[in-house]
Amino acid sequence: MRSHLRMTTAPDFAMTDRDNEDIPFNRHFPLKPGVVEEVVPGVRRVLCDNPSPMTMSGTVSYIVGRGKVAIIDPGPDDEAHAKALLDAVRGETVTHILVTHTHRDHSPNAARIKAATGAPIYAEGEHRAARPYYDSEKMSSEAGADRDFKPDITVRDGEIISGSGWALEVVATPGHTANHIAFAWPERGVNFVGDHVMGWSSSVVVPPDGSMIEYMASLHKLAARDEQLYFSGHGPEVPDAPRFARFLIRHRQAREASILHRLAKGETDIPTMVRAIYIGIDPRLAGAAGYSVLAHLEDLVARGIVITDGDPVIGGSYRLA
Numbered sequence: 001m002r003s004h005l006r007m008t009t010a011p012d013f014a015m016t017d018r019d020n021e022d023i024p025f026n027r028h029f030p031l032k033p034g035v036v037e038e039v040v041p042g043v044r045r046v047l048c049d050n051p052s053p054m055t056m057s058g059t060v061s062y063i064v065g066r067g068k069v070a071i072i073d074p075g076p077d078d079e080a081h082a083k084a085l086l087d088a089v090r091g092e093t094v095t096h097i098l099v100t101h102t103h104r105d106h107s108p109n110a111a112r113i114k115a116a117t118g119a120p121i122y123a124e125g126e127h128r129a130a131r132p133y134y135d136s137e138k139m140s141s142e143a144g145a146d147r148d149f150k151p152d153i154t155v156r157d158g159e160i161i162s163g164s165g166w167a168l169e170v171v172a173t174p175g176h177t178a179n180h181i182a183f184a185w186p187e188r189g190v191n192f193v194g195d196h197v198m199g200w201s202s203s204v205v206v207p208p209d210g211s212m213i214e215y216m217a218s219l220h221k222l223a224a225r226d227e228q229l230y231f232s233g234h235g236p237e238v239p240d241a242p243r244f245a246r247f248l249i250r251h252r253q254a255r256e257a258s259i260l261h262r263l264a265k266g267e268t269d270i271p272t273m274v275r276a277i278y279i280g281i282d283p284r285l286a287g288a289a290g291y292s293v294l295a296h297l298e299d300l301v302a303r304g305i306v307i308t309d310g311d312p313v314i315g316g317s318y319r320l321a
Contacts, residue, residue, distance in 0.1 A: 023247045027200045029057055029236045034084040039237060040190065040229070042066065042166060046088055048081040050105060053284055056200050056234045059105045061085055062192055064185070068164035070096035071119075072183060072192050073233055074109035082112040094119040095163050100194030101180040102127040102146040106233060110149070122161060123151035124172070124179040130211035134311035137208070145209065155181070168192075173222065175215025176203050184227055191227035193238075197245055200235030204288045205295040212252075212295035213302065219249050256296050260320070263306060267319035270294060290314060 031037055033049035044063040051057045061081070062072040069092050075081045094117040099107045102123070110121045127145045155161065157172035161183070171182040173196045184191040195203050196218060205215045223245035230238035238244050258277045262268060270290045274281070278289045294314050300306035301318075308316045 023202070023251050024244070025200055026236050027056070029200065031057070031060075033058060034080070036063075036084075036088040039231070040188065042188065043190065043231065044088060045231070046081070046084050048075040048078055048105075050076055050078065050081075053282055054288070055105055056198075059233060060231070060235070061109075062231055063088060064168070064192075065163050065166045066092070068093045068095045070094070070098055070161070070163055070166070070168070071113060072098045073100055073106045073194065074113045076105045077108035077112070079112070082109050082116070085109075085113065086116055093117075096161060097121045098161065098168070098183055098192075099123040099149070099151065100182060100192065100196075100233065101177040102149045103144050103177065103195070104146045105144075106194070107146045107149045114152075120152035121150075122153045122155050123149070124156070124170075124181045125154050126150055126179070128178050129208040130174065130178040130214060131208045133208060134313055136311055136313050136315075157181075171221070171225070173218040174211065175205060175218045176210050178209070178211070178214075180218075182222070184225065186227065189227050190229045190231060191222070191225070191241065193222065193230045193232055195233045197222065197230050197238060197241070197248060198232040198235050199230070199238040199244070200232075202248065202251060204292045206288070206291040207295050207298055210295065212299040215295070216249065216252060216299075219245050219252070223249065252296075255292075256300065259293060259296055259300070260305070263318060263320050267317055269317050270297070270314060273318075 031047045033047045036044050036046055038044045046061050048059040059075040061075050064070040069089055097110050097113055097119050099110055127147055155170045159170045161168045168183040168185050171184050173180050173182045176195045182191055182193045205212050223242045228241050230241040262273050262276045270293050273293050274289045298312045301312045306318050307321045308318045
């Protein structure tokens with residue numbers, strides 16, 4: 001993160017709160033690290049051994065195609081995982097390395113895979129914030145950001161990346177990070193959605209790295225598409241995917257309503273809101289929850305529903321307009 005509190009892994013987490021009862025989260029994911037599993041024809045996945053409260057059992061990398069293949073999200077700087085991926089494609093040619101976003105559990109291994117295969121790296125761009133820092137925020141490097149990442153080829157929304165027997169459409173999905181993209185395979189009805197949608201948990205949105213306004217717009221965008229199966233950066237695949245995206249939209253709307261309900265009782269700060277909204281939260285995730293609340297507050301302040309003195313920051317105090 002960029003100010004005050006820090007996280008050491010990509011900010012994805014499961015929470016127990018008042019608003020998630022309507023989301024059919026699935027935390028059953030028996031895949032073991034290093035094992036290659038073909039989940040649908042033309043799609044294999046390999047789990048990295050980097051479990052944490054924020055990554056579930058670890059980062060999932062995907063191999064698309066046969067013979068001449070693409071690797072999606074090669075994972076963290078992990079030599080063992082890179083070896084597992086290269087072993088999985090032994091006798092094949094890696095022609096593309098695709099990265100959904102630049103958190104350190106997704107993109108650093110791209111350099112290692114490129115060095116071994118010569119394949120170019122495709123992504124939306126280098127890591128950047130969704131908005132400039134406010135003067136009151138402390139400038140520091142974000143622990144979860146891969147600031148060394150540089151793609152060979154930058155891609156934009158709607159572009160098609162083609163390989164042998166497959167064609168993936170770039171779907172811009174900013175919100176979790178400013179440079180987040182998904183890779184849809186419309187012919188197969190699947191979408192590799194990175195951390196924007198996960199079946200095991202909601203994704204946290206951490207300003208200024210991410211933006212709740214953009215996150216919600218991207219959820220609506222995915223929900224309007226035809227792909228029925230999502231493959232996520234962590235955890236199991238998501239069936240009936242547009243319906244699940246709509247679950248997440250309602251969940252975020254309920255979270256916003258909980259924030260407004262608390263503010264109706266009077267001016268307060270983010271830690272107080274976290275205690276009121278997130279019941280039984282793992283203490284290790286309280287900081288991430290606070291930044292998720294901040295992302296909602298930024299949106300509410302921008303819409304004129306909530307006000308604060310000065311910029312909307314993690315240490316601010318908030319009240320209804």
